[in-house]
Amino acid sequence: DAMVIQNPRYQVTQFGKPVTLSCSQTLNHNVMYWYQQKSSQAPKLLFHYYDKDFNNEADTPDNFQSRRPNTSFCFLDIRSPGLGDAAMYLCATSRDFSGRADTQYFGPGTRLTVL
Amino acid sequence: RKEVEQDPGPFNVPEGATVAFNCTYSNSASQSFFWYRQDCRKEPKLLMSVYSSGNEDGRFTAQLNRASQYISLLIRDSKLSDSATYLCVVTSPGNQFYFGTGTSLTVIP
Numbered sequence: 001d002a003m004v005i006q007n008p009r010y011q012v013t014q015f016g017k018p019v020t021l022s023c024s025q026t027l028n029h030n031v032m033y034w035y036q037q038k039s040s041q042a043p044k045l046l047f048h049y050y051d052k053d054f055n056n057e058a059d060t061p062d063n064f065q066s067r068r069p070n071t072s073f074c075f076l077d078i079r080s081p082g083l084g085d086a087a088m089y090l091c092a093t094s095r096d097f098s099g100r101a102d103t104q105y106f107g108p109g110t111r112l113t114v115l
Numbered sequence: 116r117k118e119v120e121q122d123p124g125p126f127n128v129p130e131g132a133t134v135a136f137n138c139t140y141s142n143s144a145s146q147s148f149f150w151y152r153q154d155c156r157k158e159p160k161l162l163m164s165v166y167s168s169g170n171e172d173g174r175f176t177a178q179l180n181r182a183s184q185y186i187s188l189l190i191r192d193s194k195l196s197d198s199a200t201y202l203c204v205v206t207s208p209g210n211q212f213y214f215g216t217g218t219s220l221t222v223i224p
Binding site: 033041042043044045048055088090092094102103104105106107108109111 | 119147149156157158159160161164202204209211212213214215216217
């Protein structure tokens with residue numbers, strides 16, 4: 001029944017060691033999002049895909065990259081994780097109706113620890 | 116200026132109380148409005164969409180005021196299980212969802 005799946009749920013990496021987080025969806029939604037959420041803060045949008053169109057937020061560091069090989073999957077690559085990148089990473093999907101976004105559905109998140 | 120602003124609280128209310136949260140948004144072209152609920156260390160989950168005419172779902176009532184650019188959430192007869200962080204979410208043209216920082220609610224027995 002899971003609609004937005006994130007793997008792994010918990011990820012531990014070392015400072016500077018690349019890490020990839022994955023997200024998959026069974027909703028066939030055309031829009032997918034990656035958010036970073038730190039403790040007691042709002043989710044911060046990193047980027048989103050509208051189908052294959054990639055949209056980067058202006059303040060997303062170059063250290064963060066994303067890939068969407070098909071409708072169902074989206075990956076977040078952190079090239080050189082720093083201590084400040086420790087956070088919960090949330091994947092979400094939504095369906096666009098003629099330029100108007102429908103409700104977002106979130107995955108359970110991946111909690112990243114950087115040692 | 117932030118896209119969405121909320122009073123972070125915390126709000127500590129007794130069971131059975133009525134509590135209201137407000138949220139303001141800066142972009143007059145914002146299209147869709149939502150309230151999400153987030154439990155500690157869990158993902159946000161949709162509580163309700165907010166429609167121009169206002170809408171109600173059981174004990175929860177949401178209102179939108181486009182002229183003043185704010186939305187509100189009213190919770191009546193608070194339950195212990197209502198304790199969570201409530202996030203105000205606004206979308207802009209282009210499928211971007213903007214989150215408020217959330218309002219923390221604790222319902223006390």
